[in-house]
Amino acid sequence: MVHILELPDFKPHCKVTIADVVLDLSYTYAVESGVISIEQLSRTLFAAQGCTAKTWGKCLRASPSAGATYPLQAYVETRLVEGLQHGVYQYVSPSPFKHLLEQISNKLPEGLGSFTVYFEENFEKTTGVYGRRGYMYVREELGHAVQSIILESSALNLAAKVRYVESSSTRVSCYVDIGLRGVRLQEKSFPVSSLPDPRPPSLCLEEAISIRRSVRKYSQAPVSSQEVSSILLWSLAGEPRPYPPLDGGYRINCYLVTRFVDGLRPGVYKYEPTTHRLESIGAGDYTRKLADACLSQEWVARAALNIILCTPSTEDLAAEIEAGMVGQNLYLSATSLGLGTVAVGAFFDDEVASVLGVSERPLYVFPIGRQ
Numbered sequence: 001m002v003h004i005l006e007l008p009d010f011k012p013h014c015k016v017t018i019a020d021v022v023l024d025l026s027y028t029y030a031v032e033s034g035v036i037s038i039e040q041l042s043r044t045l046f047a048a049q050g051c052t053a054k055t056w057g058k059c060l061r062a063s064p065s066a067g068a069t070y071p072l073q074a075y076v077e078t079r080l081v082e083g084l085q086h087g088v089y090q091y092v093s094p095s096p097f098k099h100l101l102e103q104i105s106n107k108l109p110e111g112l113g114s115f116t117v118y119f120e121e122n123f124e125k126t127t128g129v130y131g132r133r134g135y136m137y138v139r140e141e142l143g144h145a146v147q148s149i150i151l152e153s154s155a156l157n158l159a160a161k162v163r164y165v166e167s168s169s170t171r172v173s174c175y176v177d178i179g180l181r182g183v184r185l186q187e188k189s190f191p192v193s194s195l196p197d198p199r200p201p202s203l204c205l206e207e208a209i210s211i212r213r214s215v216r217k218y219s220q221a222p223v224s225s226q227e228v229s230s231i232l233l234w235s236l237a238g239e240p241r242p243y244p245p246l247d248g249g250y251r252i253n254c255y256l257v258t259r260f261v262d263g264l265r266p267g268v269y270k271y272e273p274t275t276h277r278l279e280s281i282g283a284g285d286y287t288r289k290l291a292d293a294c295l296s297q298e299w300v301a302r303a304a305l306n307i308i309l310c311t312p313s314t315e316d317l318a319a320e321i322e323a324g325m326v327g328q329n330l331y332l333s334a335t336s337l338g339l340g341t342v343a344v345g346a347f348f349d350d351e352v353a354s355v356l357g358v359s360e361r362p363l364y365v366f367p368i369g370r371q
């Protein structure tokens with residue numbers, strides 16, 4: 001008989017915002033074993049894969065998914081969770097803000113910390129709709145889910161470590177070990193920059209997680225350079241960045257195509273995360289060309305700006321996961337400011353690269369606008 005354990009319903013606790021969390025990230029602490037509450041475990045899982053709304057009988061989850069195909073299944077190995085037998089459990093969130101665990105083994109799993117979250121990728125769910133492009137989408141989704149765990153575990157004052165595993169040239173996965181905070185391994189430093197200081201978020205992190213949706217309709221009002229600076233700061237800036245390096249390094253470059261941003265001329269910019277600066281690499285409105293490269297998706301054309309994530313390497317699978325991690329930060333930063341965005345993965349790679357004037361592989365386009 002399957003042992004089922006209902007988890008406490010998810011209700012946002014407003015303790016911290018994304019602006020607070022990026023200063024005190026779980027992955028910058030050593031992970032120690034110690035007893036963790038079911039509440040902490042369930043919030044962490046919810047942030048990755050919890051159901052936040054139901055449309056047409058289908059759950060939409062806390063992390064986005066290409067065409068809502070949801071190829072990821074979350075599992076948790078528990079070692080030291082209060083009131084929960086150690087073992088391996090499957091995570092299920094069948095309706096908005098409700099979730100449960102189904103036990104699949106009661107062996108004591110080896111590993112670091114109090115529990116470990118990992119994902120099984122059912123590629124066929126996504127490749128069945130999108131063909132070969134679907135492999136990239138699934139890896140990007142893995143990045144979204146892992147980063148949501150990093151942010152939520154930070155909000156809960158826990159420590160986390162992401163183990164990136166390459167089991168073959170095509171199969172990669174991530175395990176996230178979570179536990180109590182030990183010594184701080186890295187101090188976060190933010191660069192001093194000419195970009196405006198961030199605007200305080202209007203929502204806390206858990207509110208942003210629970211209401212995040214893909215937004216494709218934008219008013220034609222401009223976005224301010226302070227809002228752009230906030231989004232970039234919380235998504236990418238500083239040393240180390242607001243997401244963990246996979247396999248020891250970062251692989252993503254970030255570009256902006258601006259149209260209606262107060263204080264920034266329309267053009268193409270390269271963003272430098274270490275110094276939090278924008279370098280102009282082309283003047284003029286390139287938005288229509290970018291939208292054409294994105295299969296004429298109108299939200300790209302109507303956005304105040306588009307953020308484009310690229311990698312210099314053509315084959316690097318870790319870069320695709322990293323793009324998802326940055327993507328989750330972009331979604332939650334925009335949501336926290338009351339702005340809208342949507343992950344766009346459908347585009348002609350060479351055309352997007354030519355709009356930017358770079359010889360890199362584009363991985364994601366994020367239109368951003370006022371709702």
Ligand SMILES: Cc1cc2nc3c(=O)[nH]c(=O)nc-3n(C[C@H](O)[C@H](O)[C@H](O)COP(=O)(O)O)c2cc1C
Nearest residue numbers: 060064065066067068137140213214343344345346
């Ligand atoms: C890898 C990936 C690629 C996506 N590509 C597109 C896209 O090209 N165009 C689009 O409108 N939405 C795209 N989306 C957004 C999904 O359609 C959206 O996440 C899904 O419908 C679930 O809705 P939600 O994000 O509101 O929860 C993409 C999402 C992901 C994760």
